Amino acid sequence: MTTEDRAAALDTADPLGHVVDRFVTGGGVQAYLDGNSLGRPTRVTAERMRTFVDDEWGGRLIRGWDERWFDLPLTLGDRIGAVTLGAAPGQTVVGDSTTVLLYKLIRAALALRPDRTEIILDRGNFPTDRYLAEGIAEETGAVLRWIDPPFDGGVTADAVAEVISDRTALVLISHVAYRSGHLLDAPAITGLAHTHGALVLLDVCHSAGSVVLDLDGWDVDLAVGCTYKYLNGGPGAPAFAYVAQRHLDNIVQPIWGWMGAADSFGMAQGYVPAQGIRRILSGTPAVLGMLPMADMLDLIEEVGVEAIRVKSVALTSFALKLVDELLAPFDVELSTPRDPAERGGHLTVDHPAFREITPRLWRDGIIPDFRGPTGIRLGLSPLSTTFDEVRLGIEAIREELAVHPS
Incomplete structure (x- = not known):
């Protein structure tokens, strides 16, 4: 043939x-052959966007915040969690860019382990992940412990075992390596990290919607992913963050904004974080940017x-x-x-x-x-x-x- x-x-x-x-x-x-950088739009998305402009934005105007938009980061986050992440409700939220959410959760992880000073990461990770860790190390005095994965592979549990210690606060790692495509053994690395008392933050940008994820089952602590690759949310679509239920009462992210406050419309003096995953939010969510991914989630759920x-x-x-x-x-x-x-x-x-x-x-x-x-x-x-x-x-x-x- x-x-x-x-x-x-x-x-x-x-x-x-x-x-x-x-x-x-x-x-x-x-x-x-570049759908892992920017997914194609679904055909129904154009109609969804037109209907939104006519009926919700144009018809409901500011009332849309009370009727749907205020909770959309949470309701859509729950759908992403259920359809693609293996995450129970209340642990996933759609928020800022991947970069901003990674920053929030790296800083939050360090705050959850205040007696520890080290972050494990690899030189094969996406530049933003590495640059963020370098900047946070400058801000906080954290120490970076680097892994050098093979050019045609990725990080293994054995490689993590060589650098992890009781000083490790966080293991920051991509589930699928952005260049080589290496697929991480997430359960093994999470188990190893937890044995040493460290947290795990997975970058799932190249995973969500493409490979099977089970963040709850793998006992992952934190995760961040984008929505314009396999979730087909469009260029610049907002990212999502996952925080395991066991951390939600204590996690504190560093960018305090009105949408993450306990009473967003109270306009009170002094910041009090919301209960649950909403506390990861900061500013006004990108409602328009969240619409297209809903069509892809429908399709992923269907098949x-x-x-x-x-x-x-x-x-x-x-x-x-x-x-x-x-x-x-x-x-x-x-x-x-x-x-x-x-x-x-x-x-x-x-x-x-x-x-x-x-x-x-x-x-x-x-x-x-x-x-x-x-x-x-x-x-x-x-x-x-x-x-x-x-x-x-x-x-x-x-x-x-x-x-x-x-």
Whole structure:
């Protein structure tokens, strides 16, 4: 069979193939392989936004805060928790950007462990996570304990065990590594951290909506994730924070604002935090920014995260086969674990020519992601990506390498 025939057979047999048409396409794109950076909008989102402008914003005006908007960060947070995180109600809230929520929860974690001074993190984590930890260390005097994961892998429990101690306040780590796609053994690392009295903060930006999460079952303490990747909330959509129920009475985040106060509309002198997960909020929530993700949550709930994960593994496995068949002769380097149990929903391939090649791919409607110094990252969003898109994308990379090998 040709690669085209193989891709067609996989698409025909795909039990989730019927949902691909529920996403907006166009713009001359032949293969969209960057859904783990920005997911496609669902087709129903345009109507949801129009109805909101006409009926809620235009019709209800300021009354909307009393009728729905004030509690939307909590109600939508509960949906995210139930549909994608394995989290019981009352522990997830939609709030600020990923960066701001990470800052809040790192500082809150240090406050929950005032007798400890160290944060464990890895040099393979997303830059924002690292930069935040560095800045907080400057602010608080905390000490950073660095892990250097392999380029084609990620952090393991053994690596954490080498640096953890009774001085560790927090282990800050991504569940799926943003570059390599390495999938963390979260239960093992959480168990290890708790044995030493430390807290765990998971960055689930590349996990939520793509792999199965069980934050409650894994006994995770804190988590933050974005909503514009696999939750398809749109560019700049607000992020979410998870705080385990056992910490809610005592957690104190450092950015005190009126929406996180016990009586937001009391306008009283002196800050008193709200009970429960609302205390993680600060300023007025981005109501418009929360609307699109609700449509994707409907779709995820309809098909189930378990089925999405099966499709994700199938997509990345097909991509790996094509990389081996079509790109290996050009001496590319796979920078992602081959074992599907150790990788999330994307993979990265490295070659010195990829920085130059990527803009030409974009020009031709093939949209992967470039990750320095030499990586093309293929983000395969399971509900909107077809196997034929994977085929088209990797064949286009091969054609570029044949013409521009270095």
